[in-house]
Amino acid sequence: MQAELIDIRNHLARHSPFDKMPEELISQLTASIEISYVRAGTQILESGQTSSYMFYVRSGAVEIFRRSGELYNRIGEGEIFGQFGLLMHRQVRFPARALEDSLLYRVPAEIFHHLFENDENFADFVEIEDRSRLRSALSRREKSNELMTSRVSRLISRKTVSAPTTVRLQEAARIMTDKGVSALLLMDGEGDNARLTGIITDRDLRTRAVTEALPSETPISEIMSDGLITIRASSYIFEAMLTMLHNNVHHLPVLDGHEVRGVIALADIVKYESQSSLYLVSNIYHQQHVRGLKKISRDVRDSFVRMVNEHANSHMIGSAMAGIGRSFTQRLLELGEEKLGPPPVPYCFMALGSMARDEQLVVTDQDNAMILDDRFVPEEHDAYFLALAKFVSDGLAECGYTYCTGDIMATNPKWRQPLKVWRSYFLDWIGNPRAEGLLNSNIFFDLDGIYGRTEFAEELKSLVADQASNSQLFLTLMARNALNRTPPLGFFRTFVLEEDGKHQKTFNLKRRGTAPLSDLIRIHALACGSEAQNSFERLKSIGKTKLLLEDDLDNLRDALEFISIVRIRHQALSIEAGEEPDNNVRPEDLSPFERSHLKDAFQVVSNAQKFLRFRYNTQATRHV
């Protein structure tokens, strides 16, 4: 390559996949380029033609079509097309037409194959389509985190210690001491028919047996935990971590089918997990007053940054942050009850929005509500619940969870109501959809009971799942709302920027990325009667119906993961730089890798919105 061609070489080197190409190859590539100017409207590649080139857009824009004639993609400066034809026996696979006057760099087939043979990164990039490219980018990232590649079975280091449910308290304690275990599994039946029915831990012994001074002859079945939370041996360690965080348990029996393989403890995972979000959670429960909680809330951001730096995925980070937020709330409720006395009637405290979806990040306000027992009498009981709600809400604000500007908090009397009122709210929002109810549905239909009588919340979840799937009008109007926010992708696959508060040209990764995605996933989940709350879990339950193609589901999952992780990284970088994290990203702050994959991800969102529009506008009367 002539040294004077450096300008051209550098342009290539700024764009994927050439940004990672070795010096020598990129020089060979530059020297092989044939420049060609085409006017708007020129057919560059025609179906059935033999293709001899891969194309790089130096300036202008090109439209790529399927052979059916349907528009497949728009390619702009720094992007390539024509590679599939070269890989597919040199038959043009996607016809291409110049959308604008364009200057194209043609790379001859021989050089293309030379690069393909000698640069693995290039080969990976051109071999797979945009969306699969997104997937491989994600899997490369996840492979670097051990929690996501190692399975739970690896953590089991000793034989299971179990006892029949018929043993007495003292006997159970003796077995645990002899064997040196912190948890004892309790089985019904014998030999091959033995079934796991409960668990007792050190902590249970302390909190239930010792503090209540139970007689040593108490049957263990009276104090054991049943309704067991377990994990499959084939699960990844991070899934075990999510399960512990979500349920606030420190031991998980590991099952292989019905067979018990062992127990894993929080300490086993902590060995893998230096980010210590689990430590933080257990620390929260040791705090005796709001002051202490406020103090440790400063560690939340550190924990977040560490998880990001250790390549945790967004599901892990979102669940960990939600787990931490949930723990703060639970501890505040415990402290509140200590201060105000036991509640006059049972109640359930519920989290809404991102905390309920296990998709919380560091910039978050509090969305919560109370479901009270139907025996609630406002004049007699409400003073207590208002005081409790206020205690929790103020405490959360102290800990960095700012008050909800929309007043979606249990301190608002409207959102502190008995179960029957909640049922009527939900039925009304679904049955008579109006603007306000639709907005509420977006918030309240992501719900999770986190304290007290959580079965109240479960009842509401079932109600939503039953009713919403049968109300086509409700779904149609929800869909219309979900289309109001579009991804920031312009006509030419450029980013559409808005001015942020600091007068910088940015796009908002939440408002224009993750929020529209979780909105449309919610609608599909409601349509198929799913009770899942987390967007990834919702995608799984949508997958069990035939509502969306498997490929589309995978694309949505990848897009959500990628946009989320870019958003998360952006916030972590701000925190490390000592700035206040937000959701506004300047394109120049992204790496070429992130920019190119973000465009792929936004394209997925845009296509998914098109499908939603098609499904609910033109076919509004068709049922699932």
Add this chain to the structure above:
Amino acid sequence: MSENVPVPDAIKRLPWPEQYQTLASMAEAPVLKAFYEAGCVSAQTPICDVPMVALDFETTGLDSEEHSIVSIGLIPFTLDAIALGGAKHWVVRPRLPLHQTSVTFHGITHADIDQAPDLSDILEEVFASLNGRIPVVHFRSIERPFLNVALQWRLDEGIRFPVIDTMAIEAHLHPDRQPTFLQRVKGEKPISIRLAGSRTRYGLPHYAAHNALIDAIATAELFQAQIHHHFSPQTPIGDLWL
């Protein structure tokens, strides 16, 4: 053909292909003989069939009688493709002192010049890319006269060839480049027919670097754009060369 015997007007009036034949028989220097013998396409040849070469010189000044060539960039091309594999660039030692003001413009330093060969040492390489091709330049008052004078100095004979001038095409397209009084009052600027300004009108990208090779490539791209916008691939070259 000696410096003192100018080409007779009768020969200058011949159509280019015949003129090349005649000049080939008259030329004494082997490089020039080979150049003319490689021939010239006829004026009727559609532009899409014409082998061309974009040519750009950096010089110590604008007057070919007074200033010298400092660097040469060229790239053979056709209407369909500008193949970067054929790109060539040379720094040459000027006969005349390198003027201080042009040093910064070219980015070529005295140290570069001291290492550089004389044009006569690289003539064969340069002509290897010129033979059989029609030169395309932006602003025809540089390359042709400078090459002519340089060859007269070194070979004792000059050179004649047709050129396509992308600047002349722009000048033709924009006869009223200077804004009228009223337009000037409204803040309108004259239309630029310089290389960078012309390229902007066709949506061609901006090149940060300036060297003879990049400018030659930029000229070739501009010419492709001009043909696609204002002419056609079938336009005879006789309509375009000067």
